[in-house]
Amino acid sequence: MLFTNRLYEKAKYIWDQYYKHPFVKGIGDGTLDIDKFRFYMEQDYLYLIDYSRLFALGSLKAPDLETMTVFANLLHSTLNDEMELHRQYAERLGIPREKLENTKPAPTTLAYTGYMLNISQRGSLADLIAAVLPCTWSYYEIGLRLNQILGASEHEFYGEWVKMYASEEFGQLAEWLKNLMNKLAEGKTEQELKELEDIFLTTSKFEYMFWEMSYQKQMWPTDKE
């Protein structure tokens, strides 16, 4: 069995909860409150800055030029394609560029990016991939599902989001990471595979928390807006 199939089976109960989450469903049927989406966009922009750093780190840790190139492509595509989607949404939402870049991180954003960066700095390349894989792969799965909803990709506001994450180009990024994960899992002991699985499950749970944080617009409970 491919290691990524094992990961998918283990995380399925978590990923199934994404598809039922009101934030995800709201993008699909176009009913999501714009204010919740604004909150998400701002936090996600911050998230993507650190997510890009992980790809830069992946390039640094890569054992050969081919792997380095994969990470360089992931980095380029995140900074230029995925973050461009966010910049365009910010423009449509009237969020100035400086405000977007100076957003204060919510606790869940900080915890999630902090965890990924920590694992990736301390650990191996396989650890790094196990940490980022749910992000890319689950967004592609969500994109594909939402794309099957009649009219979702044509929705005047959320359509661009659906199109981006359901696109072949985005699917290609997930495929690259899955292939690398399987390659690096070869020859690992059961104990080592279990550790990778734990990392994958942890970031899968953080993904759910990110949807929930955005839906509830959760900032620090101690601070007033």
Ligand SMILES: Cc1ncc(CN)c(N)n1
């Ligand atoms: C929180 C989160 N996770 C994943 C992705 C997809 N790169 C994203 N944009 N945001």
